[in-house]
Amino acid sequence: MKEEANMHAGTLQSFEDSMRALEELVRRLERGELSLEEALAAFEEGIRLVRALNERLTEVEARVEVLTRGDNGELKVDPLASPGKE
Amino acid sequence: MSMVNSSPPVSAPFLSVTELTQLIRQTLEAHIDTVWVVGEISNFRVPSSGHFYFILKDEGAQIAAVMFKGANRGLAFTPHDGLRVLVRGHISLYEPRGNLQLYVDFMEPMGVGSIQLALEQLKQRLQAEGLFAAERKRPLPSLPRCIGIVTALSGAAIRDILTVLQRRFPYVRVVVRPVRVQGKEAPLEIVAALEDLQQLPDIDVVIVGRGGGSKEDLWAFNDERVARAISGCRVPVVSAVGHEIDLTIADLAADVRAPTPTAAATLVVPELAEVLNRIEQQRRLLVTAFTRVVELYRQRLKQLAQRLRDPRHTVENLRLRLDELAERAQLAMARRLEYGRQRLRALADRLTALSPLAVLDRGYAIVKHRPSGQIIRDARGLAAGDIVEMQFARGRAAALVRETEDP
Numbered sequence: 001m002k003e004e005a006n007m008h009a010g011t012l013q014s015f016e017d018s019m020r021a022l023e024e025l026v027r028r029l030e031r032g033e034l035s036l037e038e039a040l041a042a043f044e045e046g047i048r049l050v051r052a053l054n055e056r057l058t059e060v061e062a063r064v065e066v067l068t069r070g071d072n073g074e075l076k077v078d079p080l081a082s083p084g085k086e
Numbered sequence: 087m088s089m090v091n092s093s094p095p096v097s098a099p100f101l102s103v104t105e106l107t108q109l110i111r112q113t114l115e116a117h118i119d120t121v122w123v124v125g126e127i128s129n130f131r132v133p134s135s136g137h138f139y140f141i142l143k144d145e146g147a148q149i150a151a152v153m154f155k156g157a158n159r160g161l162a163f164t165p166h167d168g169l170r171v172l173v174r175g176h177i178s179l180y181e182p183r184g185n186l187q188l189y190v191d192f193m194e195p196m197g198v199g200s201i202q203l204a205l206e207q208l209k210q211r212l213q214a215e216g217l218f219a220a221e222r223k224r225p226l227p228s229l230p231r232c233i234g235i236v237t238a239l240s241g242a243a244i245r246d247i248l249t250v251l252q253r254r255f256p257y258v259r260v261v262v263r264p265v266r267v268q269g270k271e272a273p274l275e276i277v278a279a280l281e282d283l284q285q286l287p288d289i290d291v292v293i294v295g296r297g298g299g300s301k302e303d304l305w306a307f308n309d310e311r312v313a314r315a316i317s318g319c320r321v322p323v324v325s326a327v328g329h330e331i332d333l334t335i336a337d338l339a340a341d342v343r344a345p346t347p348t349a350a351a352t353l354v355v356p357e358l359a360e361v362l363n364r365i366e367q368q369r370r371l372l373v374t375a376f377t378r379v380v381e382l383y384r385q386r387l388k389q390l391a392q393r394l395r396d397p398r399h400t401v402e403n404l405r406l407r408l409d410e411l412a413e414r415a416q417l418a419m420a421r422r423l424e425y426g427r428q429r430l431r432a433l434a435d436r437l438t439a440l441s442p443l444a445v446l447d448r449g450y451a452i453v454k455h456r457p458s459g460q461i462i463r464d465a466r467g468l469a470a471g472d473i474v475e476m477q478f479a480r481g482r483a484a485a486l487v488r489e490t491e492d493p
Contacts, residue, residue: 015229022368029375036383043376050369057361060231062256064248066239067263067282075282080239080262 015056022049104181111179114186118177123188124196125149127169138165142173142188151175153190161193162204170196205308209335212310217317218338224322226342226354229361230290232259233354234283234321236276239264242297243326243347250351255358261286267296272306277315284320292319293350294336295326307334316340326350446479453477456484465490 025046029039064080101109125142132138136155141148151173153161165171174192179185195203212218233251237243244262251260263279266272276294283292294316296304306312307327316323316339325340326347337343344350438444442452453462456473468474472487 016227019228019364019368022365022372026368026371026375029372029379032379032382034379036379039376039379039383043372046372046376047369050365050372053365054362056229057358057365058257060257060259062252062258064260064262067234067261067279067286069282075285077261077286080260 015053018049018053018056022046022053025049103184107179107181107184111181114177114179120174120176121188122172122174124170124172127165127171128167130165130167138190140165140167142171149188150185151188151190153193157191158193162201163195163207164204165193165195172196205335208308208310208313209338212313212335212339217313222317222341224341226322226324227290228356230258230354232261232286232288232290234286234289234292235260235262236265236279236283236292236294237262237296237347238267241267243267243295246297246346246348247293247326247351250348251355254352255355255361257358258355259288261289268299268303268306273309273312276306276309276312280315280319280323289321291322291324291354293324293326293344293347293354294340295324295344295347295350296328297347298328298332301332304328304332304334307336309335312336313339324350324353443479446477449479451476451478466492 025042028034029042029046034042065077066080068076068078070076123142125144125148128141128143128148130138130140136158138151138153138158140151140153142151143149153173153175172194173188173190175188175190178187178189180187216222235244235247237247239262248260251258261283263283265275265279267276280292280294283289294307294312296307304327307325313335316325316336322341323339324342324344325334325337326344326349327334327337328346330345333343342353344353446452454460454475454477455462455467456475459475460467462468462474468487468490470487470489474485474487476483476485
Protein backbone atom coordinates (compact mmCIF):
# COMPACT_ATOMS: atom_id res chain seq x y z
CA MET A 1 0.00 0.00 0.00
CA LYS A 2 2.75 2.38 0.96
CA GLU A 3 4.67 1.46 -2.19
CA GLU A 4 1.63 2.05 -4.27
CA ALA A 5 1.26 5.45 -2.71
CA ASN A 6 4.89 6.27 -3.44
CA MET A 7 4.57 5.14 -7.02
CA HIS A 8 1.61 7.33 -7.36
CA ALA A 9 3.40 10.21 -5.75
CA GLY A 10 6.09 9.72 -8.40
CA THR A 11 3.75 10.60 -11.21
CA LEU A 12 1.84 13.30 -9.46
CA GLN A 13 5.02 15.05 -8.39
CA SER A 14 6.09 15.48 -12.00
CA PHE A 15 5.39 19.18 -11.81
CA GLU A 16 7.56 19.60 -8.75
CA ASP A 17 10.19 17.33 -10.34
CA SER A 18 10.25 19.47 -13.47
CA MET A 19 10.47 22.56 -11.31
CA ARG A 20 13.42 21.11 -9.43
CA ALA A 21 15.07 20.00 -12.66
CA LEU A 22 14.76 23.55 -13.95
CA GLU A 23 16.25 24.99 -10.77
CA GLU A 24 19.10 22.51 -10.98
CA LEU A 25 19.83 23.49 -14.58
CA VAL A 26 19.97 27.12 -13.53
CA ARG A 27 22.34 26.24 -10.70
CA ARG A 28 24.62 24.30 -13.02
CA LEU A 29 24.71 27.16 -15.48
CA GLU A 30 25.41 29.61 -12.70
CA ARG A 31 28.30 27.53 -11.44
CA GLY A 32 29.88 28.08 -14.84
CA GLU A 33 31.48 24.66 -15.04
CA LEU A 34 29.78 23.61 -18.25
CA SER A 35 31.33 23.49 -21.67
CA LEU A 36 29.69 25.72 -24.21
CA GLU A 37 27.90 22.72 -25.74
CA GLU A 38 26.70 21.56 -22.32
CA ALA A 39 25.58 25.08 -21.46
CA LEU A 40 23.62 25.32 -24.67
CA ALA A 41 22.01 21.93 -24.05
CA ALA A 42 21.16 22.96 -20.48
CA PHE A 43 19.68 26.21 -21.70
CA GLU A 44 17.53 24.50 -24.31
CA GLU A 45 16.37 21.90 -21.79
CA GLY A 46 15.55 24.69 -19.34
CA ILE A 47 13.48 26.57 -21.87
CA ARG A 48 11.68 23.34 -22.73
CA LEU A 49 10.91 22.82 -19.03
CA VAL A 50 9.62 26.36 -18.65
CA ARG A 51 7.26 25.80 -21.54
CA ALA A 52 6.13 22.41 -20.21
CA LEU A 53 5.58 23.83 -16.72
CA ASN A 54 3.50 26.68 -18.01
CA GLU A 55 1.44 24.29 -20.09
CA ARG A 56 1.09 21.90 -17.18
CA LEU A 57 -0.44 24.66 -15.07
CA THR A 58 -3.36 25.16 -17.33
CA GLU A 59 -3.67 21.82 -19.06
CA VAL A 60 -6.16 20.41 -16.57
CA GLU A 61 -9.63 21.45 -17.45
CA ALA A 62 -11.21 23.11 -14.48
CA ARG A 63 -14.35 21.26 -13.54
CA VAL A 64 -16.28 20.21 -10.48
CA GLU A 65 -17.94 16.82 -10.51
CA VAL A 66 -19.96 14.69 -8.17
CA LEU A 67 -19.14 11.06 -7.61
CA THR A 68 -22.06 8.85 -6.68
CA ARG A 69 -22.98 5.22 -6.74
CA GLY A 70 -25.82 4.21 -9.02
CA ASP A 71 -28.52 1.73 -8.12
CA ASN A 72 -26.40 -1.11 -9.45
CA GLY A 73 -23.48 0.00 -7.29
CA GLU A 74 -21.56 1.45 -10.25
CA LEU A 75 -19.62 4.65 -9.65
CA LYS A 76 -20.89 7.62 -11.67
CA VAL A 77 -19.28 10.99 -12.20
CA ASP A 78 -21.55 13.89 -13.07
CA PRO A 79 -20.90 17.60 -13.31
CA LEU A 80 -21.87 19.46 -10.17
CA ALA A 81 -24.93 21.52 -11.04
CA SER A 82 -24.82 24.13 -8.33
CA PRO A 83 -22.24 23.80 -5.62
CA GLY A 84 -23.33 24.46 -2.10
CA LYS A 85 -26.98 23.73 -2.80
CA GLU A 86 -28.87 20.52 -2.88
CA MET B 87 -36.94 -14.39 63.39
CA SER B 88 -36.84 -17.92 64.51
CA MET B 89 -33.82 -18.91 62.48
CA VAL B 90 -31.50 -16.55 64.31
CA ASN B 91 -32.35 -17.98 67.74
CA SER B 92 -29.34 -19.26 69.58
CA SER B 93 -30.86 -22.61 70.35
CA PRO B 94 -32.13 -24.90 67.66
CA PRO B 95 -35.86 -24.73 67.30
CA VAL B 96 -37.75 -27.82 68.17
CA SER B 97 -40.35 -27.79 65.48
CA ALA B 98 -38.64 -25.83 62.65
CA PRO B 99 -36.84 -27.89 60.04
CA PHE B 100 -33.13 -27.41 59.51
CA LEU B 101 -32.08 -25.43 56.44
CA SER B 102 -29.77 -26.82 53.89
CA VAL B 103 -26.96 -24.51 52.69
CA THR B 104 -28.80 -24.11 49.45
CA GLU B 105 -31.93 -23.13 51.27
CA LEU B 106 -30.01 -20.63 53.34
CA THR B 107 -28.33 -18.96 50.41
CA GLN B 108 -31.64 -18.94 48.60
CA LEU B 109 -33.21 -17.28 51.57
CA ILE B 110 -30.47 -14.67 51.70
CA ARG B 111 -30.76 -14.03 48.03
CA GLN B 112 -34.52 -13.69 48.15
CA THR B 113 -34.31 -11.41 51.15
CA LEU B 114 -31.69 -9.23 49.51
CA GLU B 115 -33.53 -9.02 46.26
CA ALA B 116 -36.77 -8.26 48.03
CA HIS B 117 -35.31 -5.46 50.13
CA ILE B 118 -32.66 -3.90 47.96
CA ASP B 119 -33.98 -2.92 44.60
CA THR B 120 -31.96 -1.20 41.91
CA VAL B 121 -29.08 0.78 43.40
CA TRP B 122 -26.80 3.49 42.07
CA VAL B 123 -23.32 3.15 43.47
CA VAL B 124 -20.21 5.26 43.10
CA GLY B 125 -16.88 3.54 43.57
CA GLU B 126 -13.47 2.83 42.17
CA ILE B 127 -12.87 -0.14 39.94
CA SER B 128 -10.15 -2.55 40.91
CA ASN B 129 -9.09 -6.01 39.89
CA PHE B 130 -10.86 -5.51 36.58
CA ARG B 131 -10.76 -8.58 34.34
CA VAL B 132 -12.54 -9.88 31.28
CA PRO B 133 -12.39 -13.64 30.77
CA SER B 134 -13.21 -15.24 27.44
CA SER B 135 -16.88 -15.15 28.34
CA GLY B 136 -16.79 -11.41 27.73
CA HIS B 137 -18.32 -10.56 31.09
CA PHE B 138 -16.64 -7.88 33.16
CA TYR B 139 -15.58 -8.92 36.63
CA PHE B 140 -14.24 -6.35 39.04
CA ILE B 141 -14.30 -5.04 42.54
CA LEU B 142 -16.00 -1.80 43.36
CA LYS B 143 -14.48 -0.15 46.36
CA ASP B 144 -14.08 3.03 48.33
CA GLU B 145 -11.97 3.93 51.37
CA GLY B 146 -14.04 1.82 53.70
CA ALA B 147 -15.36 -1.20 51.88
CA GLN B 148 -15.49 -3.20 48.72
CA ILE B 149 -17.93 -5.38 46.88
CA ALA B 150 -17.55 -7.84 44.02
CA ALA B 151 -19.27 -6.77 40.84
CA VAL B 152 -20.08 -8.29 37.51
CA MET B 153 -21.29 -6.69 34.31
CA PHE B 154 -22.50 -9.25 31.84
CA LYS B 155 -21.57 -9.19 28.23
CA GLY B 156 -25.08 -8.22 27.19
CA ALA B 157 -24.87 -5.13 29.37
CA ASN B 158 -21.27 -4.16 28.74
CA ARG B 159 -21.50 -4.40 24.97
CA GLY B 160 -23.19 -1.01 24.84
CA LEU B 161 -20.40 0.63 26.79
CA ALA B 162 -18.50 3.24 24.76
CA PHE B 163 -15.39 3.09 26.93
CA THR B 164 -13.38 0.30 28.45
CA PRO B 165 -13.29 0.33 32.26
CA HIS B 166 -9.94 -0.07 33.94
CA ASP B 167 -8.51 -0.27 37.43
CA GLY B 168 -8.55 3.00 39.30
CA LEU B 169 -11.43 4.44 37.29
CA ARG B 170 -14.12 6.04 39.42
CA VAL B 171 -17.48 5.05 38.08
CA LEU B 172 -21.14 5.44 38.74
CA VAL B 173 -22.90 2.13 38.28
CA ARG B 174 -26.46 1.02 38.36
CA GLY B 175 -27.34 -2.53 39.34
CA HIS B 176 -28.83 -4.83 41.90
CA ILE B 177 -27.40 -6.82 44.72
CA SER B 178 -27.65 -10.56 44.73
CA LEU B 179 -25.93 -13.61 45.95
CA TYR B 180 -24.05 -15.95 43.73
CA GLU B 181 -25.31 -19.07 45.35
CA PRO B 182 -22.77 -21.65 44.15
CA ARG B 183 -20.09 -19.74 46.03
CA GLY B 184 -22.16 -17.81 48.50
CA ASN B 185 -20.71 -14.58 47.17
CA LEU B 186 -22.46 -11.29 47.47
CA GLN B 187 -22.27 -9.50 44.14
CA LEU B 188 -23.36 -6.31 42.53
CA TYR B 189 -24.86 -7.05 39.13
CA VAL B 190 -24.12 -3.96 37.04
CA ASP B 191 -26.25 -3.04 34.04
CA PHE B 192 -25.05 0.52 33.50
CA MET B 193 -21.77 2.25 34.06
CA GLU B 194 -20.51 5.75 33.52
CA PRO B 195 -17.16 7.24 34.41
CA MET B 196 -17.26 9.95 37.06
CA GLY B 197 -15.73 13.30 36.20
CA VAL B 198 -15.54 12.89 32.45
CA GLY B 199 -18.45 11.66 30.40
CA SER B 200 -18.30 8.15 29.10
CA ILE B 201 -18.16 9.36 25.52
CA GLN B 202 -15.28 11.63 26.33
CA LEU B 203 -13.51 8.79 28.05
CA ALA B 204 -14.18 6.48 25.13
CA LEU B 205 -12.69 9.09 22.83
CA GLU B 206 -9.62 9.40 25.01
CA GLN B 207 -9.23 5.67 25.04
CA LEU B 208 -9.63 5.36 21.29
CA LYS B 209 -7.11 8.12 20.84
CA GLN B 210 -4.63 6.36 23.08
CA ARG B 211 -5.17 3.05 21.36
CA LEU B 212 -4.66 4.43 17.86
CA GLN B 213 -1.74 6.45 19.09
CA ALA B 214 -0.11 3.34 20.53
CA GLU B 215 -0.73 1.64 17.22
CA GLY B 216 1.19 4.41 15.51
CA LEU B 217 -1.71 5.60 13.42
CA PHE B 218 -0.94 9.24 14.20
CA ALA B 219 2.83 8.90 13.89
CA ALA B 220 4.58 11.78 12.19
CA GLU B 221 6.49 9.44 9.86
CA ARG B 222 3.19 8.21 8.45
CA LYS B 223 2.26 11.69 7.31
CA ARG B 224 2.70 12.13 3.59
CA PRO B 225 3.48 15.44 1.94
CA LEU B 226 0.76 16.98 -0.18
CA PRO B 227 1.30 17.08 -3.93
CA SER B 228 2.47 20.48 -5.07
CA LEU B 229 0.02 20.45 -7.94
CA PRO B 230 -2.78 17.89 -7.77
CA ARG B 231 -4.48 16.84 -10.98
CA CYS B 232 -7.67 15.88 -9.23
CA ILE B 233 -8.88 16.72 -5.73
CA GLY B 234 -11.41 14.48 -4.02
CA ILE B 235 -13.73 15.99 -1.46
CA VAL B 236 -15.71 14.02 1.08
CA THR B 237 -18.34 16.22 2.67
CA ALA B 238 -21.99 17.15 2.52
CA LEU B 239 -23.14 18.82 -0.68
CA SER B 240 -25.43 21.08 1.26
CA GLY B 241 -22.95 22.37 3.78
CA ALA B 242 -20.95 25.54 4.01
CA ALA B 243 -17.76 23.47 3.84
CA ILE B 244 -18.12 22.52 0.17
CA ARG B 245 -19.00 26.10 -0.76
CA ASP B 246 -15.95 27.44 1.05
CA ILE B 247 -13.64 24.86 -0.47
CA LEU B 248 -14.83 25.38 -4.05
CA THR B 249 -14.65 29.15 -3.69
CA VAL B 250 -11.05 29.04 -2.52
CA LEU B 251 -10.03 26.52 -5.19
CA GLN B 252 -11.59 28.67 -7.90
CA ARG B 253 -9.81 31.75 -6.63
CA ARG B 254 -6.37 30.25 -6.06
CA PHE B 255 -6.01 27.71 -8.80
CA PRO B 256 -8.87 27.17 -11.18
CA TYR B 257 -7.09 24.60 -13.36
CA VAL B 258 -7.89 21.53 -11.36
CA ARG B 259 -10.47 18.81 -11.44
CA VAL B 260 -12.57 18.48 -8.30
CA VAL B 261 -14.65 15.43 -7.54
CA VAL B 262 -17.07 15.70 -4.64
CA ARG B 263 -18.27 12.50 -3.05
CA PRO B 264 -21.31 13.62 -1.06
CA VAL B 265 -21.87 12.06 2.37
CA ARG B 266 -23.86 12.70 5.45
CA VAL B 267 -21.41 14.25 7.90
CA GLN B 268 -23.41 13.67 11.04
CA GLY B 269 -25.68 11.03 12.42
CA LYS B 270 -25.37 7.33 12.83
CA GLU B 271 -24.81 6.61 9.13
CA ALA B 272 -22.13 9.23 8.69
CA PRO B 273 -19.02 7.19 9.62
CA LEU B 274 -19.74 4.36 7.20
CA GLU B 275 -20.65 6.79 4.44
CA ILE B 276 -17.39 8.63 4.93
CA VAL B 277 -15.47 5.36 4.83
CA ALA B 278 -17.25 4.30 1.63
CA ALA B 279 -16.67 7.71 0.06
CA LEU B 280 -12.94 7.49 0.72
CA GLU B 281 -12.87 4.07 -0.89
CA ASP B 282 -14.80 5.30 -3.94
CA LEU B 283 -12.57 8.32 -4.48
CA GLN B 284 -9.48 6.08 -4.44
CA GLN B 285 -10.90 4.33 -7.50
CA LEU B 286 -10.31 7.47 -9.56
CA PRO B 287 -6.91 7.01 -11.18
CA ASP B 288 -5.85 10.65 -11.23
CA ILE B 289 -6.94 11.55 -7.72
CA ASP B 290 -3.95 13.09 -5.97
CA VAL B 291 -5.33 14.34 -2.67
CA VAL B 292 -8.54 14.10 -0.68
CA ILE B 293 -10.17 16.60 1.65
CA VAL B 294 -12.44 15.12 4.30
CA GLY B 295 -14.44 17.44 6.45
CA ARG B 296 -17.42 19.49 7.36
CA GLY B 297 -18.25 22.89 8.71
CA GLY B 298 -18.49 23.78 12.36
CA GLY B 299 -21.03 22.26 14.70
CA SER B 300 -21.53 20.97 18.19
CA LYS B 301 -19.29 18.25 19.55
CA GLU B 302 -22.03 15.76 18.80
CA ASP B 303 -22.32 17.03 15.22
CA LEU B 304 -18.64 16.34 14.65
CA TRP B 305 -18.85 12.92 16.19
CA ALA B 306 -18.55 10.94 12.96
CA PHE B 307 -15.01 12.27 12.70
CA ASN B 308 -14.12 10.64 16.00
CA ASP B 309 -15.05 7.25 14.65
CA GLU B 310 -12.37 4.61 14.57
CA ARG B 311 -13.43 3.34 11.14
CA VAL B 312 -13.15 6.83 9.69
CA ALA B 313 -9.72 7.26 11.23
CA ARG B 314 -8.55 3.96 9.75
CA ALA B 315 -10.01 4.76 6.32
CA ILE B 316 -8.16 8.07 6.36
CA SER B 317 -4.82 6.62 7.35
CA GLY B 318 -5.26 3.79 4.85
CA CYS B 319 -6.07 6.07 1.94
CA ARG B 320 -3.64 5.67 -0.96
CA VAL B 321 -3.30 9.41 -1.45
CA PRO B 322 -2.70 12.08 1.19
CA VAL B 323 -5.77 13.17 3.13
CA VAL B 324 -6.40 16.63 4.47
CA SER B 325 -8.88 16.79 7.31
CA ALA B 326 -10.99 19.87 7.77
CA VAL B 327 -13.44 19.37 10.58
CA GLY B 328 -15.32 22.27 12.10
CA HIS B 329 -13.24 25.07 13.47
CA GLU B 330 -9.70 25.40 14.68
CA ILE B 331 -10.60 24.33 18.23
CA ASP B 332 -12.28 21.10 17.18
CA LEU B 333 -9.62 18.42 17.11
CA THR B 334 -11.03 15.06 16.10
CA ILE B 335 -9.56 11.61 15.69
CA ALA B 336 -9.89 12.10 11.94
CA ASP B 337 -7.67 15.17 12.25
CA LEU B 338 -5.05 13.12 14.05
CA ALA B 339 -5.15 10.37 11.46
CA ALA B 340 -5.03 12.71 8.46
CA ASP B 341 -1.77 13.51 6.69
CA VAL B 342 -2.44 17.19 7.17
CA ARG B 343 -4.95 18.76 9.47
CA ALA B 344 -6.52 21.92 8.19
CA PRO B 345 -8.22 24.02 10.86
CA THR B 346 -11.15 24.78 8.55
CA PRO B 347 -12.44 23.70 5.12
CA THR B 348 -11.26 27.02 3.71
CA ALA B 349 -7.77 26.36 5.02
CA ALA B 350 -7.86 22.86 3.52
CA ALA B 351 -8.54 24.26 0.07
CA THR B 352 -5.68 26.70 0.53
CA LEU B 353 -3.37 23.84 1.44
CA VAL B 354 -4.12 21.57 -1.50
CA VAL B 355 -3.51 23.99 -4.35
CA PRO B 356 -0.88 26.67 -4.84
CA GLU B 357 -1.74 30.19 -5.86
CA LEU B 358 -1.62 30.19 -9.65
CA ALA B 359 0.06 33.60 -9.80
CA GLU B 360 2.72 32.44 -7.37
CA VAL B 361 3.53 29.37 -9.42
CA LEU B 362 3.66 31.39 -12.60
CA ASN B 363 6.00 33.81 -10.84
CA ARG B 364 8.21 31.02 -9.71
CA ILE B 365 8.50 29.64 -13.25
CA GLU B 366 9.13 33.09 -14.68
CA GLN B 367 11.80 33.75 -12.08
CA GLN B 368 13.58 30.52 -12.99
CA ARG B 369 13.29 31.34 -16.67
CA ARG B 370 14.94 34.71 -16.09
CA LEU B 371 17.70 33.11 -14.02
CA LEU B 372 18.19 30.56 -16.78
CA VAL B 373 18.59 33.22 -19.47
CA THR B 374 20.90 35.29 -17.28
CA ALA B 375 23.05 32.33 -16.37
CA PHE B 376 23.27 31.14 -19.95
CA THR B 377 24.12 34.63 -21.19
CA ARG B 378 26.85 34.79 -18.59
CA VAL B 379 28.25 31.45 -19.69
CA VAL B 380 28.31 32.59 -23.30
CA GLU B 381 29.94 35.87 -22.26
CA LEU B 382 32.51 33.89 -20.30
CA TYR B 383 33.40 31.83 -23.33
CA ARG B 384 33.49 34.94 -25.50
CA GLN B 385 36.02 36.45 -23.09
CA ARG B 386 38.09 33.32 -23.09
CA LEU B 387 37.97 33.20 -26.84
CA LYS B 388 39.16 36.80 -26.98
CA GLN B 389 42.01 36.02 -24.66
CA LEU B 390 42.97 32.99 -26.68
CA ALA B 391 42.83 35.00 -29.87
CA GLN B 392 45.18 37.50 -28.31
CA ARG B 393 47.54 34.78 -27.25
CA LEU B 394 47.49 33.39 -30.79
CA ARG B 395 49.68 36.39 -31.83
CA ASP B 396 52.33 35.25 -29.41
CA PRO B 397 54.70 33.51 -31.93
CA ARG B 398 55.51 36.85 -33.44
CA HIS B 399 56.09 38.23 -30.00
CA THR B 400 58.36 35.31 -29.35
CA VAL B 401 60.48 35.83 -32.48
CA GLU B 402 60.76 39.47 -31.66
CA ASN B 403 61.80 38.62 -28.16
CA LEU B 404 64.28 36.08 -29.43
CA ARG B 405 65.72 38.62 -31.78
CA LEU B 406 66.13 41.12 -28.98
CA ARG B 407 67.63 38.47 -26.83
CA LEU B 408 69.94 37.42 -29.63
CA ASP B 409 71.09 40.98 -30.06
CA GLU B 410 71.71 41.29 -26.42
CA LEU B 411 73.60 38.03 -26.32
CA ALA B 412 75.64 39.02 -29.36
CA GLU B 413 76.51 42.27 -27.70
CA ARG B 414 77.49 40.53 -24.53
CA ALA B 415 79.52 37.99 -26.52
CA GLN B 416 81.39 40.76 -28.32
CA LEU B 417 82.11 42.50 -25.11
CA ALA B 418 83.30 39.31 -23.52
CA MET B 419 85.44 38.54 -26.53
CA ALA B 420 87.05 41.96 -26.51
CA ARG B 421 87.73 41.68 -22.85
CA ARG B 422 89.23 38.26 -23.36
CA LEU B 423 91.39 39.51 -26.23
CA GLU B 424 92.68 42.33 -24.15
CA TYR B 425 93.49 39.92 -21.34
CA GLY B 426 95.31 37.66 -23.77
CA ARG B 427 97.24 40.54 -25.14
CA GLN B 428 98.33 41.59 -21.71
CA ARG B 429 99.36 38.08 -20.80
CA LEU B 430 101.29 37.82 -24.04
CA ARG B 431 103.10 41.01 -23.28
CA ALA B 432 103.98 39.79 -19.82
CA LEU B 433 105.21 36.50 -21.21
CA ALA B 434 107.28 38.27 -23.87
CA ASP B 435 108.89 40.33 -21.18
CA ARG B 436 109.65 37.25 -19.21
CA LEU B 437 111.01 35.58 -22.35
CA THR B 438 113.15 38.55 -23.06
CA ALA B 439 114.63 38.26 -19.59
CA LEU B 440 115.42 34.61 -20.17
CA SER B 441 116.97 35.10 -23.65
CA PRO B 442 120.65 34.06 -23.93
CA LEU B 443 121.21 37.23 -25.83
CA ALA B 444 120.56 39.02 -22.60
CA VAL B 445 123.36 36.90 -21.00
CA LEU B 446 125.65 37.82 -23.86
CA ASP B 447 125.01 41.41 -22.96
CA ARG B 448 126.54 40.68 -19.63
CA GLY B 449 129.83 39.61 -21.40
CA TYR B 450 129.31 35.93 -22.08
CA ALA B 451 129.71 34.36 -25.50
CA ILE B 452 128.26 31.25 -27.09
CA VAL B 453 130.65 28.84 -28.70
CA LYS B 454 129.37 26.74 -31.52
CA HIS B 455 131.16 24.07 -33.48
CA ARG B 456 131.63 24.78 -37.11
CA PRO B 457 130.04 23.78 -39.36
CA SER B 458 127.65 21.63 -37.29
CA GLY B 459 126.51 24.63 -35.35
CA GLN B 460 126.40 22.61 -32.13
CA ILE B 461 126.75 24.60 -28.98
CA ILE B 462 129.84 23.55 -27.15
CA ARG B 463 129.32 22.96 -23.44
CA ASP B 464 132.31 20.64 -22.90
CA ALA B 465 135.89 21.06 -24.09
CA ARG B 466 136.09 17.37 -24.76
CA GLY B 467 133.81 17.89 -27.74
CA LEU B 468 136.65 19.77 -29.39
CA ALA B 469 139.93 18.79 -30.83
CA ALA B 470 142.89 20.90 -31.87
CA GLY B 471 142.36 22.27 -35.33
CA ASP B 472 138.53 22.56 -34.98
CA ILE B 473 137.04 25.78 -35.95
CA VAL B 474 134.53 27.30 -33.56
CA GLU B 475 132.25 30.23 -33.89
CA MET B 476 131.79 32.60 -31.03
CA GLN B 477 128.74 34.62 -30.80
CA PHE B 478 128.86 37.77 -28.75
CA ALA B 479 126.16 40.09 -27.81
CA ARG B 480 126.93 41.93 -30.90
CA GLY B 481 128.60 40.21 -33.79
CA ARG B 482 130.45 36.91 -34.26
CA ALA B 483 133.93 35.68 -34.67
CA ALA B 484 135.53 32.42 -35.87
CA ALA B 485 138.44 30.92 -34.01
CA LEU B 486 140.86 28.02 -34.41
CA VAL B 487 141.21 25.62 -31.49
CA ARG B 488 144.82 25.25 -30.64
CA GLU B 489 144.61 22.79 -27.81
CA THR B 490 142.03 21.32 -25.45
CA GLU B 491 142.36 20.57 -21.83
CA ASP B 492 140.37 18.13 -19.82
CA PRO B 493 138.91 19.37 -16.64
